[in-house]
Amino acid sequence: MSNFQAKLVRGDFPLLNRQVHGRTITYLDTGATSLQPVSVIDAMSQYYRLRHANVHRSVFQTAGEATAAYEGARAAVARFLNAPGGSEEIVFTKNTTESFNLLAKSWGAKNLQAGDVVLLTEMEHHANIVPWFQLREERGIEVRFIPVTDDFRLDLSSLEELFQGVKLLSLTGMSNVLGTINPVKELTAFAHERGALVALDGAQSVAHTPTDVQDLDVDFVCFSGHKMLGPTGIGVFWTRREILADMPPFLGGGGMIHDVSVDGFIPAKGVTRFEAGTPPIAEAVGLGAAVSYLEGLGMENIVRHEHELTGDALTRLELEFAGRVRVIGPRDTTDRGGVISIDVEGVHPHDVAQMLDQYGVCVRPGHHCAKPLMKRFGLAATARISYGPYSSVDDTDVLLEALASAVKMFG
């Protein structure tokens, strides 16, 4: 079923027809940024061709259409997350990083005092680490980390102790290095019982597993459009309406005000308070189309398809490269997504990626903006394979062929 579906899905992604070094591209870097279906590209193109105008300002026909398209995208994202307060809880940002900066610099600066603890995990992306270190410098908060076990899971053995003084638990839904899927719902219940709020980094998980904020019961979600089949330049910050109402503005300027005089300003109410300046309108339209596309595929189908691909790849890596290729992440598919980091003995990740490129295979070498995690496992870098809804077993075939040649060349 999933093979049949994969072929259909692939046809929707024009970039997959691209030839590189005489080969059809094999795109395995969805963890860094996903590809876009033609419906997303067309929605953005149509917006610029027919409807472009500034939003929330003018009264002419296309301005009304642009505003409707922008707000329609907000409604689509609200539906995608099952946000209880609908559109009034969706703030558009630039990306996940800006969403976390909004969380730390607005909610964090208002609600956290010296000595309060923000609990992170050792597998966080720098986007969910650095803003908290900045707040620590500013406010004297404490930043603490849930360690990661040798089996690449969160070490929950001393959770009670780690939660002393915690006001916020901020964690990733899926590690962008290990592929580990964290028990967000269970940890959220645990945190709430101890009076802490929970922020979810959905950058890596939203396109690969359902994100129902009411089911998970989290308090904040941050993610990017470009990792979920949408364009770059747009991200999302979600929180419940009552929390949002109490958050001070983050960036100042036009669009975010209720009134301005020579004496000062009064910020707008609602989500526009956090959207200073002309927003990324075309990008929001593209994100709305991406949400519709994902809903059309069905998140449960995506989960099943990527689960099969990941299981197959893990098995074949072990079978064909035993002792030579080490998977840095869980070896089975339990609570695991389609991100597979590998360490090839005797071949540096940059050289692995360079060799694979010659076969048109796109993987990411490096520390993946998760240096604390890399240090935990004594690695400077890994080569990372990451699947998407458009990936297929054919991609794994080419990957393994290219990997075999890299191993051969370096001896």
Next chain:
Amino acid sequence: MSNLEDLYKEIILDHYRTPRNRGELPSPPAVKTEGFNPLCGDNITVFLDVDGDVIRDIKLTGSGCSISQSSSSLMSAAVKGKSVEQARETIAKFKDMMMGHEASLESKTEPSPSELRSLGELAALQGVVKFPVRIKCAVLAWNTLAQALDEAAS
């Protein structure tokens, strides 16, 4: 695959697998300078023992890709026992070769055969120029050596 063979020449793989002048020198008297590429994590530490005008000894530690590590190994072999002035000339020549990509965009000529000959084994790294993202790997050691020479002089 011809491109890739330009990059991964046998001499490069040899220096990667069996790096020359690996290790440390007591510092002081040796100058110890660290180079780091924050984007990819490659790092190199140069230990430089300069006696008057002569590089008496050079040792290297560090980790990284085949290009950064072979480049540092080739560099150490090229400058050991040479004068500081010769080392600086070699650095300049090497960096010129790495700039070949940009130079050709400005329609300047690529290094001549005699220029390449004067670089000896280092010419093996010329293929890197065709892979612009890897140039930073190849020049890391050389920038670190230039810094070490400056520190030794001061």
